[in-house]
Amino acid sequence: MAKVGMLGAGFIGDFYTFSINGHRNRDRVHVVYSRDEARGKAFAAKHGIPKWTTSMKEAVTDPEVDIVVIGLPNNLHLEAVKLAAAAKKAVFCTKPLGRNAAEAKKILDIVEEAGVTHGYMEDLVYTPKTLKALKSVETGAIGQVIWARSRETHPGPHSDWFWTKAVSGGGVLLDMGCHCIEISRSYIGKKIRPVEAMCWADTLVKPIEAEDNALGWVRYENGAVGQFEVSWTFRGGMDLRDEVMGTDGTIWVNNFLRTGFEMFTAVGKKGYVAEKAETEKGWLFPVGDEVVELGYTDMFTDMFNAFESKTEPKETFYDGYIVNEIMDACYRSAKSKKWEPVRLKTWRGRDKTEKINALRDFDKDNLLVKEETMPDGTVKLILKNKKTGKISQRVKK
Amino acid sequence: MAKVGMLGAGFIGDFYTFSINGHRNRDRVHVVYSRDEARGKAFAAKHGIPKWTTSMKEAVTDPEVDIVVIGLPNNLHLEAVKLAAAAKKAVFCTKPLGRNAAEAKKILDIVEEAGVTHGYMEDLVYTPKTLKALKSVETGAIGQVIWARSRETHPGPHSDWFWTKAVSGGGVLLDMGCHCIEISRSYIGKKIRPVEAMCWADTLVKPIEAEDNALGWVRYENGAVGQFEVSWTFRGGMDLRDEVMGTDGTIWVNNFLRTGFEMFTAVGKKGYVAEKAETEKGWLFPVGDEVVELGYTDMFTDMFNAFESKTEPKETFYDGYIVNEIMDACYRSAKSKKWEPVRLKTWRGRDKTEKINALRDFDKDNLLVKEETMPDGTVKLILKNKKTGKISQRVKK
Amino acid sequence: MAKVGMLGAGFIGDFYTFSINGHRNRDRVHVVYSRDEARGKAFAAKHGIPKWTTSMKEAVTDPEVDIVVIGLPNNLHLEAVKLAAAAKKAVFCTKPLGRNAAEAKKILDIVEEAGVTHGYMEDLVYTPKTLKALKSVETGAIGQVIWARSRETHPGPHSDWFWTKAVSGGGVLLDMGCHCIEISRSYIGKKIRPVEAMCWADTLVKPIEAEDNALGWVRYENGAVGQFEVSWTFRGGMDLRDEVMGTDGTIWVNNFLRTGFEMFTAVGKKGYVAEKAETEKGWLFPVGDEVVELGYTDMFTDMFNAFESKTEPKETFYDGYIVNEIMDACYRSAKSKKWEPVRLKTWRGRDKTEKINALRDFDKDNLLVKEETMPDGTVKLILKNKKTGKISQRVKK
């Protein structure tokens, strides 16, 4: 059993606490910190948390607290991590790790110097579907991954601070691109070096300084491409989808808006429908248990287990740092309008990864380009002569 | 924290144990009973269970065991419940409660006399989607429920005993109709009396004595109909779907074969795909976390909480008994080829429920039959004169 | 090229005329009949039809008219068919053929005596998906069909006459059950005799005399069951789905509400969405080309081709008559609360169809009950000893 100091009493704090205190879990949030006393108190009451405080330090240093969970605005991550590291507490931080790579590197260095367990709370690589999909990729079910698209779009964040660049550090790219980048990276292979990034970012709809829409590609050393699509101006709910192409297969994951639960209501649901749902009438698409489906349950399982067994969780601050570096390259690219290198100050993956290779001999003279069953039942082969390079077709009955 | 004596080391015992020992749960399976020593030992090793035994009594009476979980063939439920009740242990039993209503009634009487907590482990009313859907129904989001279809079909059960009527007590109706009947009943309202049942059952495909396909309707006092469709001869995986029609809305729940996770593999997944999946290549439709999606997590949460708080779980042996009575009526109907009354020996719901009523005045002279927007944008009204009964149409611009 | 006399200028007449005059078709509606002159005139103008009339006879006997298409209320089918037969014109009639089997038989006899081409306009067995699915069934792709569910539900018909039993002859069972019954019959096999029917019908929501909801099963001689579900009280649009179980496969067809076209609009589409759509805002699910998707294009192709080549279309008045007999049995069953025989006055299918049989030898001693790949990769076999009847299991590595 672990006791948690929860920093932050906002939307994400709610999700974290629902997850930690949920079901028949043995862990407990012991104290909650909020700048606003009324808010902290209400949060504690709602979740049955024994203590609340307006002092971050008090929450972190509470002697019963084993683990500090950071659910604060981006500009407070560094401060909170410093406190936790100083108190030698395990620390799990929400995404993005920093407002930029430099800040993320500082945060990483602090916990590594302090020697405390650290977890980067990228919940979306922990959704039950993603975990199973990643396992399938590992077993070779879809061959070598050549492309992974990750999309997160919704009508915009819940709190004012997100919309204020000085506090958040950026727009939708920073807020949600971090999710998508780490999802694609997980499919392509976290040991493979991200080499360069191309990004488009624009402020098309909202009256804000930061970008409200962004698209990007991250190219990995083996030639694979991770694609992200993020928007604060999507209409219709929250769209959380991933698509993966492998040399031998395909994966499509839909984590939110189409998961096998459809409801039509002519009268309205008279209450909460789903995170970032836009309508209360007509066709609605709730998810079952949001806390589970968004990955919180499996994320905390991994992280608390890692804490107890003194191992590393699947996602550490190192991963958070890598993601920040990729996002920095994206921001540079959005400005320069060209591919920008990803400049990693530390790389712990494979030194060198060969290019994807799926060439297949047809016979001693030819490579197989394609094999297809035709309408009349025959099989059509496209072949390439190894010597001449000439491409020809052949029909097999 | 509760300690569990698990009776049975088969397929369902696996699911129960994965759930109880899963994630960061505080409960633990303490001892497992299996007739077969090797099997019990292997099961204990796999799940990290401290003890195993070939004596059901020993498992039940183990002093550390708080709760007895029955995952045994149908013909052993009565014996296991007797042991648990004698030992004054809380007891949760898998579905169906009995092989018939008489047996179920005995089982119910035993635990009520003993005064122990009892739970009917109908996991499918606890799937996260179903729980949310039921909550929506309660809030009135779809009005009054008039029809609920529940379908469970797959290519047949895993173990030989299911296929042997003497042991199981019946065929697919008993095995899976129990799920569907309780799901429909939950949507329509558990306080509303099930009045009569109509059932078709046949052995169409498999070389067995019992039925391998069954269809049925259960009519409730308010006029609503619960429809079930069960089959052991479905091809393509496990189909678990519910559909609900209300006077003001519709609910469609798909718990298994189409939940937003799609995979194509040309090479095979080299391992487990999903419960009752039929293929290893081509398009596959895994679920994320089966234990969660099939309702086990929320079921045990409710049941263990009830045990600790000395309240009743959502599903008790009384519900199991009701379901057995409805199935008995179904079996009679399949033979007599007519609707058969449901003969409840005990009824704890509402004495009398009025007929569904959704009549709506249009004005003082007319009832509204229908209102529809036409292709040209006009609104067409179908009205019924309250006095004359004449139906007419009117176009509103 | 064929010229058409269109009887009826209502909703269905619109669909028929859009189809006949559509795309690059060579056929043309030449004259339209409507009781109401203004309506007929407007209809002609809208569709570019050269003539209109308030005399049914005039439309039918127009010398340029080759084919009479009946899109009239049910109580006028007989009269219209009489006129067409007397004029020796080919005649295609909307569904249901008659208000009951006796009327349908009269209609059938009239055209057969007159020797004119006749087509029963059951468009839903002509949807492109259904045609392809039926072809797959014929090639054996799903083995022997054991069950076919057909569902048509929506919020109720467009015109007042449908809601008035004296005119329509019945409620939703007659209006839409006819579709579903013929769809299931097509999957199971039109040569196989429908033996008996079981039906539940009730008036649950609407202030009308006839049933607004009905469910039914039709049992065929080989043991297969056709299931229908019809409702005038469904919320959320028009639900047109078919599901078929075969001994070797499964077919799911969705013709309307989920066909790969999804739209969210916060402002409304400012116009027509789809037949019987209920909402203008939020998530909408239009179909592409309704005329094609609902089967009209392929239906008229078949029927006009049959007319020109002097052959029979896929659906003739004989089929319409069979459907009416099945519905009569359903109405009797809804009253008697038991299975009722289908009493065919003429049967042109197979004299006798054997029971579905899919038994499969495993080896000389055993029948195969089931084969399943388990989580650990082993294959589990359920076998039945041919002599003893004992069922056992075996694991194959």
Next chain:
Amino acid sequence: MAKVGMLGAGFIGDFYTFSINGHRNRDRVHVVYSRDEARGKAFAAKHGIPKWTTSMKEAVTDPEVDIVVIGLPNNLHLEAVKLAAAAKKAVFCTKPLGRNAAEAKKILDIVEEAGVTHGYMEDLVYTPKTLKALKSVETGAIGQVIWARSRETHPGPHSDWFWTKAVSGGGVLLDMGCHCIEISRSYIGKKIRPVEAMCWADTLVKPIEAEDNALGWVRYENGAVGQFEVSWTFRGGMDLRDEVMGTDGTIWVNNFLRTGFEMFTAVGKKGYVAEKAETEKGWLFPVGDEVVELGYTDMFTDMFNAFESKTEPKETFYDGYIVNEIMDACYRSAKSKKWEPVRLKTWRGRDKTEKINALRDFDKDNLLVKEETMPDGTVKLILKNKKTGKISQRVKK
């Protein structure tokens, strides 16, 4: 009625001829040209075409031929168009118009000088779903389009010539990017100037010279982005999907692999499943009528109607030229690794289009950033002060 000279007897010629000669159409393919006599003869026999020839000129100049339809490899388009223009015949050409923009411009100039009707056969903007979706966009149902993704991926083309760069002119970008680019352009607005393009293209899987995968963005003058994704290495069939984001809504169109028709077969369909399907067993996803769903029916309707009425079809060679220019910019970008301008030699759209603008006043002091219903039923507003630029939140009960 129009008579067609069909140039090409390959896969696309089949689709075109099925469409033109299909259903009850009044047009007819009158002569087919194929280099290979046996092939042309077989094609004619299969489709009931009166004449065949191995002389392109003969087919084009046949006095009965009104319209020349070009279904030839890319390197023959120019020659075929010259012949048609010389013969003053209407000419419809398959996609892409040219192997590059220079060639496309020549082709455009030729038909415009000759004054013949010309159609660019971009069938995918004519799919029934796309036509309806485009109409919705025009009526304002989703507001201003800010992003349109179009995806076409499959396991590679049918014929050897596609794989040979000298003949085809390029790889998957040229082959299928042309579809996607015109689809996005149609959603964003064909009157809005495409300004610049960014493209990634690589040869990841196939042993070919040209790219087998490509991704791209096309930026329009108003800020909207058209995104394309094309691959010849996708596994699982043919994936044809479009997604559109508007300021007030969303559109998702799936034209092929998930359209409401699902089949599981344990035995195989014993024949043709669908264009570019990869498997014959397991779960399959056929479409209903491919010729309709892929847009051929509506495309020829528009083009033949335009020919008869001497107007322009929706897609002319001018559109084909624009697409080629965009693809040229993409190829430049794939090399230069930066955004490249689209260099149009002729532009017939709007001179200047303002930036997308969806700002909305909340009150006189504030702009509305976002409005959201929270779990507790309250409405949360994010506002931006017009003077200070400060963003704040407010809760409305």
